Each structure stands twice: as C-alpha cells, then as structure tokens.
Ligand SMILES: Nc1ncnc2c1ncn2[C@@H]1O[C@H](COP(=O)(O)OP(=O)(O)OP(=O)(O)O)[C@@H](O)[C@H]1O
C-alpha cells in the first residue's frame with residue numbers, strides 16, 4: 049500500500065509566500081513517479097483527470113479538470129469538504145475590495161453588529177464616534193493613520209515615542225496591563241477580534257440535502273406511486289409503496305443534514321483553534337505570552353522571523369527587519385521596515401530580522417480583521433483517493449444510466465408492441481383497447497424499474513464514506529494532540545514510509561540547562577555556575593555578551609517574587625546560567641547601547657550584536673554553535689583576563705567540545721571583539737545593510753547545555769520501526785550531540801552503525817551531486833549541523849527514491865521542506881507561524897510520540913477503510 053510520490057507533471061507551486069516561492073518553485077521537479085514502482089501503483093496518466101497522485105500543491109486547473117469530468121456542479125454539496133474553487137476566487141476578489149473600500153465595509157460591519165446586538169468585539173459603536181476619551185488620540189485618527197500609512201501624521205504625534213505617550217504606553221515596558229487599563233483600552237479602541245461569519249444552520253443543511261438528482265428522482269417516484277396506489281387501492285392499502293419510498297428519502301435527508309451539520313461545527317471549532325495564536329507581549333516590563341485576541345492598542349510586541357504581525361502598528365526598533373506583505377497586498381514583495389517605512393500591516397509575516405512594534409489598531413479596524421470578518425475560512429480539500437473514487441462513481445454512474453435508458457427503451461418497446469403479458473396471462477397493451485389509466489400504470493412500472501437501476505448503480509456514497517472516515521479520524525487525532533490542517537494529510541500519513549524528525553523539542557524535552565562550562569581559558573567551572581575563580585574582566589564581558597546578545601528577557605518582580613526568564617529554551621538556559629554567575633540584567637543592559645543586531649538563524653547557527661559603551665568603545669559579541677564560533681577566534685581571555693593567542697589551545701577547546709557533545713550536550717561558544725566606532729556606518733539604511741565583523745574574535749566561554757530525551761520516545765521509535773516506518777533525525781546540532789541523542793532514543797541501534805553515510809553532516813550531504821544524494825539519502829539515519837535547506841534536499845532525494853516522507857519542522861526556514869514533504873508536521877509550541885502555515889498537521893504538544901500515535905492510527909484506519917479494495921476497484925475500472 050504505497051502511493052506514487054513524484055509530483056504531477058503539473059507540479060508548479062502556487063505558494064503565495066514571497067520569500068519561499070523561489071525555493072519551492074525550483075524544488076518541484078517534473079518527474080513522474082519512480083520507474084521501479086511496484087505493482088500496486090498506478091502511473092500518472094495525463095489524459096485521465098481522476099489520476100491525481102497528490103492533491104497537495106496541485107494547481108487549480110488540475111482540480112478543476114476532475115470536477116468537470118465528474119459533472120460536479122456543486123462540489124461541496126456532492127462530495128463534502130472539497131476545495132471550493134469558486135470560493136477561493138471570491139476570497140481574492142474580497143481582498144482587493146477591502147483594500148479599496150475598507151472604511152465603508154467597516155461602517156457596514158459596525159452597523160450590522162449594532163443591529164444584531166452581538167458585539168463580539170466589545171466595542172461600543174459610540175466609542176468609535178467620540179474620539180479620544182481617556183487618550184489624547186482618537187480611534188478614527190489612529191485608524192486613518194495606519195490605513196494610509198501616513199508618516200506626517202505620525203510625525204505630528206512626535207513619532208512613535210510621542211504616540212506611545214498619547215496611548216499611555218511605554219516603549220520599553222509596554223502598557224501596565226492590569227484589568228482596569230485593559231478594559232479602558234478595549235472601550236476606546238476595540239479588541240483584536242472580529243465577528244465570525246456565522247456557520248450555516250441545520251435548516252440550511254436540510255434544505256440542501258434534498259437537492260440531489262438521485263433523491264429528486266426518488267421523491268417523484270414516491271409521489272407518483274402514492275397517487276397511483278391510493279387511486280387504485282384506496283387509502284387503507286394504497287399508501288404503503290409510496291409511503292415507504294418517502295420514508296427512506298426522508299431518512300436519507302435527515303441523516304445527511306445532521307452529519308454535515310456536525311462536521312461543519314467541528315470545522316468551525318478547528319478554525320477557531322487555528323486562529324488562536326499565542327504570542328509574546330511586553331506588559332509592565334515583563335514578557336508574557338498572550339492570545340492574539342487579547343492584544344490591545346498601546347501594546348508593545350517583540351517581533352522576530354516567522355511571526356505573524358498580529359495587529360496594525362508602528363515600528364519601535366528594528367534590525368534588518370523585513371516583512372512579507374504578500375498575504376495582504378497580493379504582491380510577493382519583501383518590505384524593509386525602518387523609520388522611513390514604519391507601518392506594520394496586520395496579517396503579514398516577518399521574513400527576517402528582529403524588532404518591536406507599538407499596536408495602533410486592532411480587530412476590524414485593520415484590513416486583516418475586515419478580511420477575516422467577511423470571508424469564511426474552509427478547510428475543504430479533496431484527497432487523491434477521493435478524486436479517484438469520484439472517478440469510479442462517475443464511471444459506474446454513466447454505465448448505470450446507459451443501462452437504465454436501454455432497459456427503459458426495450459421494456460417500453462416490448463410493452464407497446466404487445467409483447468408483455470400480465471399475471472393473468474393476457475397481453476397487457478392492446479392499441480385503442482387498453483384504458484389510459486392502465487397504460488399509465490404499466491408505464492410507471494417500467495419507469496420504476498429504470499429508476500431503480502439508476503439508484504442502485506450510482507455509488508454516491510463511496511466518496512462520501514471516505515470523507516466521513518477521514519473527518520472522523522481528524523476528530524480522533526485532535527484528542528492525540530494533532531491538529532489537521534489539510535484533510536488529505538490523513539490519507540497520505542497512513543502510508544508514510546519514513547519520518548525525518550527534528551531533534552530539539554521533538555525528540556527532546558526542550559528544557560535546557562547549562563551543565564558544563566569553560567570560561568577564562570582552560571578553566572572548567574565546577575559547578576558550572578561557580579564564578580568565584582573568574583577574573584572580573586572576563587565575567588563582565590561574559591555578562592555584557594549574554595545580556596545584550598539575546599532575544600530573551602529577564603524580569604525581577606519588585607515585590608521580591610521569583611525571577612522570570614523568557615525566550616527560546618537555549619536563550620533561557622544561557623540567561624539563567626549568567627544570572628547564577630551573578631549578572632544584573634537591567635544594569636548590564638543600561639551600560640551600553642545596541643547599535644546593530646545580527647539575529648540568530650539556523651542557517652548561520654550564530655547571532656551577534658554590536659554595542660556602544662559609555663566611552664564610545666564598541667564591542668561586538670557573538671554567540672553560537674561552538675565549533676563554528678571557535679573557528680573564527682584568534683585569541684582567548686585567560687584566567688587573568690589577558691588575551692592570549694588561541695593557536696596552541698585550539699586542539700584543547702575542540703576536544704572539550706567533542707567531550708561535551710559525546711555526552712549529548714548542545715555546545716555554545718561566546719566570543720567578542722572590540723571595534724572602532726568610526727568604521728560603523730552612521731546612516732540608518734547603511735547600518736541596516738552592514739554585516740557585523742566576525743573575524744579575529746576573542747573566545748570568552750564555552751558552555752554545554754543538557755536537553756533530556758522525552759520519556760516515551762524510545763518506545764515510539766520502536767513502534768515506528770515495527771510498522772515499517774524508518775525514523776531519521778535531522779538536526780541543527782553538532783553531529784556528535786546528534787549521535788549521542790540518537791543512540792539514547794534508539795534511532796541508532798548500535799555504535800557500529802554510527803558511520804558515514806548513516807550519520808552525516810549537512811555540509812557533506814549538500815556537496816554531493818543530485819544522483820549521489822538520491823543514493824545516500826536512503827541510508828541516512830542521522831544528519832547533524834544541517835541547515836533548513838539540507839532538510840529540503842533530503843526530502844527531495846527521499847521522495848525521488850520512492851519514499852513517502854513525513855517531515856517535522858519548527859523554524860521559518862523549514863517551510864520549504866514542510867511544503868515539499870508528503871506530510872509536513874509543524875510544532876504547536878515552538879513552531880513559528882510561517883512553519884505552521886506551510887504544514888499539513890500541527891503537533892500541538894511538540895512531542896514525537898504524538899507524531900507516531902498519529903501515524904499508527906492513520907495506518908490502521910486506512911487499512912480498515914480498505915484502501916486496498918478501493919484501489920483494486922479503481923484499477924479494474926480502468
Ligand atoms: N539562541 C541561540 N543563540 C546562539 N546559538 C544558538 C542558539 N540556539 C541554538 N544555537 C546554536 O545553533 C545550533 C543549531 O541551531 P538550529 O536552530 O539549527 O537547531 P534547532 O532547530 O534548535 O535544533 P533541531 O534542528 O534539532 O530542532 C545549536 O547547536 C546551537 O549551538
């Protein structure tokens with residue numbers, strides 16, 4: 049039971065994501081399925097509209113083709129949850145309409161909401177008319193400024209600083225965030241919600257359920273037979289025939305409508321779940337996680353690569369900040385944000401960089417909100433099996449219809465030519481003798497036979513049965529912490545032959561702590577947070593590097609509560625290590641000013657920052673994958689705080705890193721260098737393009753971070769292996785770390801297996817030719833120090849080798865791999881919005897065991913729904 053895996057010959061990508069389009073488009077290859085596909089596989093036939101191996105990424109023309117071939121007039125009515133192509137077009141039209149008439153639509157919406165007294169947003173209409181209130185700036189002014197991206201208005205307010213004063217917010221600490229403050233803001237400016245389009249009612253489903261050709265024929269048959277019956281046998285006995293048909297029809301209508309209605313409720317819940325994005329906001333000086341719906345005007349939000357801009361706003365600070373506005377403007381263009389172009393549009397994605405924004409409009413006061421309020425989002429999409437079954441249904445239906453018509457003609461011919469006799473042995477029809485009501489009765493009897501043939505022959509329920517099973521499994525999977533974004537993933541997932549899994553957070557717990565540390569030369573700190581032997585100079589530089597070169601934050605409550613550390617798990621581990629060494633976060637940060645940031649990314653595996661000290665001295669701090677940073681160091685600080693040449697000690701540090709990695713620790717090196725202020729560009733746009741110097745660094749420290757294996761992972765890996773699904777680990781971590789972890793969780797069975805190409809570095813794999821990659825890919829069990837692009841290459845190579853590939857990913861750069869894979873799985877907790885949107889299934893708890901549960905369930909399911917049988921039918925029908 050294996051599906052063909054080559055992309056269809058029409059396999060061009062229709063991604064709207066500007067940044068990724070290039071990679072994805074170039075990654076789709078015009079190959080058919082692998083030549084050595086085994087017997088069960090059906091080769092793609094370009095002339096057969098039902099021959100779709102993948103509905104994932106299939107262009108609309110292909111989808112339109114099968115619909116036309118199956119005579120589908122109303123796809124969603126007949127097959128349920130198929131992608132409504134008409135609606136997709138409508139969506140695009142609405143988008144451009146909203147851009148043109150945003151104000152009018154908003155007014156209409158407010159009017160409707162007021163009329164319905166269903167103020168989901170909590171905004172009172174009055175507050176939109178009286179600007180100001182508690183604040184020095186009114187709602188209408190803010191909305192018009194954001195919508196028109198009017199810089200001069202912003203300047204009138206005194207820039208973002210002045211505006212934040214008007215909005216009673218603080219650019220560093222955010223709003224106070226107490227209940228009183230929040231409700232005032234909600235009253236004045238609305239909430240970040242929008243009225244949802246109401247789902248269809250049960251009545252609507254009942255009304256639609258009878259509009260079906262088969263049922264209409266049956267209803268007519270019921271009425272005719274009722275009339276005839278009563279006419280002939282009287283009320284007592286005559287209603288039986290017609291009545292029983294009518295009852296059957298009624299039953300079908302009610303059952304269909306109720307089940308459709310329940311499914312639609314389920315989809316609504318699913319959508320609500322998908323839209324409820326959790327994100328970081330700064331309130332009262334602390335970084336907290338809140339729901340996107342809780343954002344208010346005045347909020348200060350940190351932004352980083354992969355985030356979705358959750359509301360309209362203005363730039364506070366940004367470093368190389370670039371926004372992908374294609375989802376709103378329709379043009380796939382990356383827009384750089386700086387103080388000349390400071391406006392953020394809700395619904396766009398952060399394509400690069402880091403920064404922060406001040407929220408100026410929320411909910412239906414943004415174009416995104418309007419869009420969400422006016423269109424209904426459907427998850428409808430057909431699966432390959434469904435398409436093929438529709439092909440079968442249509443084929444059988446046509447045969448049935450032809451037979452029925454033939455039967456009708458022959459029987460009528462025989463009847464009217466006097467070739468038929470009744471139960472009394474008399475000829476049934478004699479010209480000009482037989483009475484008209486008898487003729488009618490005879491005709492009806494023949495007609496009923498023909499109708500029966502049609503009704504019996506059209507296997508309408510076949511595609512429907514598959515959909516309902518898939519929808520059912522979707523609900524079941526929700527309980528297993530898997531949110532299905534695309535229905536067809538359920539079908540493909542059951543036939544997966546390999547999983548390429550991330551390590552960090554998926555196989556491990558993502559609870560990181562520094563357990564080993566080298567600082568001040570060859571000195572190993574024991575315990576790792578013992579700063580007593582460190583030279584003050586070394587300690588102060590380490591503190592500066594950690595406090596400034598981070599995306600995390602530390603909050604110490606005034607009332608002496610526990611210190612709160614926020615940020616990614618790696619950042620948290622390093623920050624809390626520094627706190628234990630005695631770092632005062634706020635104090636250290638206030639001593640220098642950040643000039644420029646190179647945000648950490650998985651491609652480069654390091655991040656840096658340039659800071660200016662009080663005496664105009666500039667320090668450039670780097671932090672990242674240990675051996676990579678070590679490679680750029682020429683000196684180190686010894687235990688006396690003196691710089692020493694690193695040449696003779698490199699071997700020592702390398703060994704230290706290897707030893708830590710062998711204990712499955714993630715190794716990170718911290719280094720810095722001084723720089724001349726004059727060499728740094730002074731203009732904002734030049735500074736944005738400036739690349740931080742990353743040579744001649746001075747090594748400060750190396751730390752080893754422990755991240756334990758998730759309990760239950762070993763079991764899950766074993767389960768996969770038994771089910772014939774090969775588990776591969778693709779990680780950004782050091783190869784030795786990856787090897788140690790994979791031995792721990794059973795992905796590598798023995799140390800003897802740990803040889804190339806079973807374990808391989810991303811770089812080595814990348815440099816192979818395409819052919820070689822295809823051969824090597826099958827053997828790869830662990831890939832270390834891989835960049836997201838290596839993941840994409842691996843997926844392509846595996847797919848070409850005939851595997852059905854499931855891939856997990858969390859980072860923004862993982863999007864192309866998730867998109868390319870047969871099944872893309874993103875992580876609910878650590879995953880970025882971009883990764884989630886490119887995935888088919890979101891694993892809500894980030895746990896590998898949930899991935900496996902999901903696969904095993906779907907395998908059983910696809911077995912049960914007798915895919916095999918269905919495929920045989922398909923084959924026979926050909
Ligand atoms: N915040 C950070 N600052 C500096 N270096 C980091 C940071 N996070 C990770 N690293 C370094 O980058 C390396 C890999 O990062 P990458 O993002 O590619 O992997 P990951 O996604 O965290 O792990 P996996 O691919 O296993 O899920 C790590 O081994 C670590 O040395």
Ligand SMILES: [Ca+2]
Nearest residue numbers: 550780858859
């Ligand atoms: Ca990763």
